[in-house]
Each structure stands twice: as C-alpha cells, then as structure tokens.
Amino acid sequence: MKILVTGGAGFIGSAVVRxxxxxxxDTVINVDKLTYAGNLESLTEIENSERYGFEQVDICDRAEMERVFNEYQPDAIMHLAAESHVDRSITGSAVFxxxxIIGTYNLLEVARNYWSTLEGARKSAFRFHHISTDEVYGDLPHPDEIAEGETLPLFTEQTAYAPSSPYSSSKASSDHLVRAWHRTYNLPIVVTNCSNNYGPYHFPEKLIPVTILNALAGKPLPVYGNGTQIRDWLYVEDHARALYKVVTEGVNGETYNIGGHNERRNIDVVNTICAILDKIISNKPNGINSFSQLITHVTDRPGHDLRYAIDASKIKNELGWIPLETFETGIEKTVVWYLNNKEWWQRVMDGSYSSGHNGLAE
Incomplete structure (x- = not known):
C-alpha cells in the first residue's frame, strides 16, 4: 500500500509513520505543515527509507493537496493533522x-475527487481514515459521583457527542464532516476515537512530558485543581498498531474506539512519575528528598472534563487488537526514553528543532 499520513511529524503521526x-x-507519504508541534527529528530513524517521502504542505492549501494526491496516487489516507492542545484552544480558538474543520473539509473534497477517478479494486479498497479523540464525547461521571455498587460507564462508539472545549468541539465537527461525506458521497471512511496518548517524542506541553522535564529541572510540577480528573492512558506505540489495523482491516463506514484500559487520576500519574525518577536519580535538584515535593496545585482549567474512559471491546472483538503496554510498563519506558534522549527534547525546549517551520515553539 501507499499511505498518505497527514500530520506525520506530530506525536502520534510520527509513531504511525515509524x-x-x-x-x-508499505510506503508512507508524510504531509505536515510543520507548525510548532511538528518535528522531523522524531523521524530520523526512518527518514532515509526508500519507502518514505515528506511534503511540507498545509492541508488547508487545496492546490497543494491536489498536487500531492496526483503525484503520489495513495491507496489510503490516515488523517492525523490537527491542532490538539486544549489550553491553546481556550486562549486562541481560530487556528483550531x-x-x-476547514482543513478536514478541504482534505475530504480533495480525497473525494481523487477517489472518483479510481477504478476497480483500487477504488473499492481505498480508505479515508480519520483519527479523532475521546474528548468529543464530553466527560463521564467520576467514581466519587457513583453510588456504591453502581457500574462506571465508558465511552462506546454509540456515545452521544457532548464536547466541552473549543478543541474537542472542532474535532467533533470534523468527525461529523467525515461521516457526512461517507453517507452523502459514499466516500469509503473509517473513524477512530482514542484516549489520552503518552510515550516517546511527546511535545513538552502535555501533562506527562511537562512533569518529567520540569522534575529534571527542579521546577514546580503543575497539577490542575485537586488533580482528581481521570484519563484513560494509551501508550502511543499501541495506538499506532491499532491505527494501522483499522486502516488495513477496518470495515468501511465503521467507528472504532481505541483505549489503553488504564484509568488514572492526574495526581496519581504525576506521583507515579516522581516515584520512577526517585528510583533512578540519586542527585535530586534543589536539595529535595523526593520529586513529589515539587508538586504544585494550580487553578483548574475552565470547563475541565472530569473523566474519560474508553470501551475498546469492539476493536478487540472485531479486529483482534489489544494494548501490549500496561500503564506501569509504558510510563517507565517513557520516563527512561526522556532520560536517554536529552538532545531531542532540549532542541524542542530551546526552539532549535524548528528551523524551517512555519511556527516556533512557545
């Protein structure tokens, strides 16, 4: 197969490409605008493969996207290009x-026109795989709100959408567009909604990399509110396996939820990272005895969802995918990766990775 991956220089996208x-x-064509979160240094181990190609293109640029489709003639699209940081969406929603929304619409139209020119087996095998988030579902009741003995609900593929932030609203909008293009134009699509990803090459603005890198620098470890918000954590390489499974074996028109079966409170995630660092690092910064002493509770995010949790039984039962990493194994691998790859994250932190980008790290 020849697969066009949008956003392939981002965190999840680069894991998919690798x-x-x-x-x-298979051959991969990586299409990425290279905003602040796009980092080609996450792809150094495969960049010289004869089966890999890169195009610095904005998915909102219709003419350039048409050129890419015409030039490479892909068999499938894996659409990961997106603005994805909730805090950034609150302070500046326009780019989201x-x-x-507009970028996904543009990509759908280019893909639809291209698909209409295909014939026979190539046309029937073509897939537009749209990668989305569990945040489109809103949030779930917290265990503290559930009566004793009552079952905690999970997000399923039938859960109604109720997005809370500008980010999740924009992703919900793009999900609806993709499904509408399937129903109206018969464009062959699959949609996946995933839980919170973590792992190597994670841009240092999200909870886990921020905690690791702030701890190493002896800086405060910020935790929103009381830290009891719950997320279902999915190791990024498990997610990449699932996405490839869906694009190659998923049923046309279907949605698959992908989760790690690892519900953890934010404060427990931070404490787990601190415990791992306590074991590995003997000379701790600022004279502290434990990295947990750096934990600092900050004002909660507006509209902060209480709990996310995925029911991933459909992808397990129908496609045979299960996560290989537990949270304990995945988070230890992640911490060790950051300790062993200082050059990667230091170049991200000082902005030197961004030469040739359209946007710089903030």
Missing amino acids: HIIKNTT IETN
Whole structure:
C-alpha cells in the first residue's frame, strides 16, 4: 500500500509513520505543515527509507493537496493533522477552527475527487481514515459521583457527542464532516476515537512530558485543581498498531474506539512519575528528598472534563487488537526514553528543532 499520513511529524503521526516503515512493506507519504508541534527529528530513524517521502504542505492549501494526491496516487489516507492542545484552544480558538474543520473539509473534497477517478479494486479498497479523540464525547461521571455498587460507564462508539472545549468541539465537527461525506458521497471512511496518548517524542506541553522535564529541572510540577480528573492512558506505540489495523482491516463506514484500559487520576500519574525518577536519580535538584515535593496545585482549567474512559471491546472483538503496554510498563519506558534522549527534547525546549517551520515553539 501507499499511505498518505497527514500530520506525520506530530506525536502520534510520527509513531504511525515509524510503525509502518519499520513493520510493514508499505510506503508512507508524510504531509505536515510543520507548525510548532511538528518535528522531523522524531523521524530520523526512518527518514532515509526508500519507502518514505515528506511534503511540507498545509492541508488547508487545496492546490497543494491536489498536487500531492496526483503525484503520489495513495491507496489510503490516515488523517492525523490537527491542532490538539486544549489550553491553546481556550486562549486562541481560530487556528483550531481553521485546521481541524476547514482543513478536514478541504482534505475530504480533495480525497473525494481523487477517489472518483479510481477504478476497480483500487477504488473499492481505498480508505479515508480519520483519527479523532475521546474528548468529543464530553466527560463521564467520576467514581466519587457513583453510588456504591453502581457500574462506571465508558465511552462506546454509540456515545452521544457532548464536547466541552473549543478543541474537542472542532474535532467533533470534523468527525461529523467525515461521516457526512461517507453517507452523502459514499466516500469509503473509517473513524477512530482514542484516549489520552503518552510515550516517546511527546511535545513538552502535555501533562506527562511537562512533569518529567520540569522534575529534571527542579521546577514546580503543575497539577490542575485537586488533580482528581481521570484519563484513560494509551501508550502511543499501541495506538499506532491499532491505527494501522483499522486502516488495513477496518470495515468501511465503521467507528472504532481505541483505549489503553488504564484509568488514572492526574495526581496519581504525576506521583507515579516522581516515584520512577526517585528510583533512578540519586542527585535530586534543589536539595529535595523526593520529586513529589515539587508538586504544585494550580487553578483548574475552565470547563475541565472530569473523566474519560474508553470501551475498546469492539476493536478487540472485531479486529483482534489489544494494548501490549500496561500503564506501569509504558510510563517507565517513557520516563527512561526522556532520560536517554536529552538532545531531542532540549532542541524542542530551546526552539532549535524548528528551523524551517512555519511556527516556533512557545
């Protein structure tokens, strides 16, 4: 197969590209605008593969996207390009509307026109795989709100959408567009909604990399509110395996929820990272005895969702995918990766990775 991956220089996108090049015989065309979160240094181990190509293109640029489709003639699209940081969406929502909604619309139209030119087996095998988030579902009741003995609900593929932030609203909008293009134009699509990802090459603005890097620097470890918000954590390489499974084996028109079966409170995630660092690092900064002494509770985010949790039984039962990493194994691998790859994250932190980008790290 020849797979066009949008956003392939991002956190999840780069994991997908690495997985395909290292574990299959498929070809990947990585289309990425290279905003602040796009980092080609996350792809150094596969960048010289003859089955990998890169195009610095904005998905909102219709003419350029048409050129890419015409030039490479892909068999499938894996659409990961998106603005994805909730805090950034609260302070500046316009780029989320532009990229996540207008960009997805543009890509759908280019893909639809291209697909209409295909014939026979190539046309029937074509897939537009839209990668989304569990945040489109809103939030779930917290265990503290559930009566004793009552079952905690999970997000399923039938859960109604109730997004809370500008980010999740823009992703919900893009999900609806993709499904509408399937129903109206018969464009062959699959949609996936995933839980919180973590792992190597994570841009240091999200909870886990911020905690690791702030701890190493002896800086405060910020925790929103009381830290009891719950997320279902999914190791990014498990997610990459699932996404490839869906694009190659998923049923046309279907949605698959992908989760790690690892519900953890934010404060427990931070404490787990501190405990791992306490074991590994003997000379701690600022004279502290434990990294947990750096934990600092900060004002909670507006509209902060209480709990996310995925029911991933459909993808397990129908496609045979299960996560290989527990949270304990995945988070230890992640911490060790950051300790062993200081050059990667230091270049992100000082902005030197961004030469040639359209936007700099903030």
